[in-house]
Amino acid sequence: MDILAFQNAFDIAAEFEGLGEVKQVEERVFPDGEVLVRIPPVGREVALVLRLYPNVNDNFVKLVLALDALSDAGVQRVVLVAPYLPYTRQDRRFRPGEPISSKALLKILGGYPISAVVTLDLHKPYVADYVPRVAVRNLYPATEYAERLSGVDVVVSPDFGSVHRAEAVAKALGVSHTYFEKYRDRETGAIALYPRHDVELRGKKVAIVDDILSTGGTLVDACRSAKTLGAAAVFAAVTHCQLLKDARERVRSCLDKLICTDSILNEFAEVRVGPILRRELERLL
The missing domain is CATH 3.40.50.2020 (Rossmann fold)
Known part of the structure; x- marks a missing residue:
């Protein structure tokens, strides 16, 4: 070929x-x-x-x-x-x-x-x-993320749509996982995020996983919610990091560490996609 x-x-x-x-x-x-x-x-x-x-x-x-x-x-x-x-x-x-x-x-x-x-x-x-x-x-580079998230206690997705990512990384780490749900205060209209199934974040090292980081709004909201709930540290592993507008400053202001792949070239790319893609290409030959 x-x-x-x-x-x-x-x-x-x-x-x-x-x-x-x-x-x-x-x-x-x-x-x-x-x-x-x-x-x-x-x-x-x-x-x-x-x-x-x-x-x-x-x-x-x-x-x-x-x-x-x-x-x-x-x-x-x-x-x-x-x-x-x-x-x-x-x-x-x-x-x-x-x-x-x-x-x-x-x-x-x-x-x-x-x-x-x-x-x-x-x-x-x-x-x-x-x-x-x-x-x-x-x-999905769950194993590669897990290798870089050693010591994490809980893996969280920002919403139900990414829960399969949290489950995969948590399984590789041997820890629990959950996802955030949105709740709106009927009087003030303020939106708060809380983990599903009453998973305790206080004192825990938390990893947030998602597929795309564009402007950083979703990721930062999840990070702030985790810290409000007492998380000792918050990391994130995101596959496709576009980092648009002021996303870099926003994520640095909250996250303790951001891990990306080089599917899109960026300064946070710790996971190289070449070896992952090669393994699958070998299976197809």
């Missing part, structure tokens, strides 16, 4: 040495903003590696163009390796007239000879079911 990598993911593709020859996709941006790619000669099976964030719209167009070129070149099997899949937060129709963006994205990819998509920590795992023909391998 040939390993075909975009420039922004060559550090990831370097982890795949020995699985196949690593080749680079040529990329161009024209003065009017249009993009173009050129693929080198490849065999019948290709692993295509790229980061879709940042510049998600341009990068997605580049991905589609590369897939079309591979299809025209007669490639019969493509494994797409993209550690972060954008648009998956729109996993259902929240208001009439809106698209289900994650379904639309996967349907486009499903029109090409992709046999599998290898990715990390989809916002909602069920979006993989939108295109049954494509096997979506949704990986």
Whole structure:
């Protein structure tokens, strides 16, 4: 299998040495903003590696163009390796007239000879079911987080939607887990977060886990609630750290430590995604 990598993911593709020859996709941006790619000669099976964030719209167009070129070149099997899949937060129709963006994205990819998509920590795992023909391998670095959260007493998710992440990390650590529920004061309107099942946080080292850190609002609210409830220390492990606006300052003001992956390059990236993705790619070969 040939390993075909975009420039922004060559550090990831370097982890795949020995699985196949690593080749680079040529990329161009024209003065009017249009993009173009050129693929080198490849065999019948290709692993295509790229980061879709940042510049998600341009990068997605580049991905589609590369897939079309591979299809025209007669490639019969493509494994797409993209550690972060954008648009998956729109996993259902929240208001009439809106698209289900994650379904639309996967349907486009499903029109090409992709046999599998290898990715990390989809916002909602069920979006993989939108295109049954494509096997979506949704990986979660629970073991890698647990190795860096030694000594934590409780793992918490900011809401019920992330409780499966908390459960996975807690299992790897051998500790309990829970999630926060929102409660609104009927008189003041103030919102408070409390752990489900009356799990005690006082005096405990707490780890908050989530999939995406964008502006940091959700994570900081959970951190402050944990400290209000008496947590001795609060850590966080977040897979895709966008760190937009003043997110860095906000999380530093509350968290004792933030752990991210390098699915999106950032200064908190302690967990390298390359070895995780390689293990799954080896299973697919």
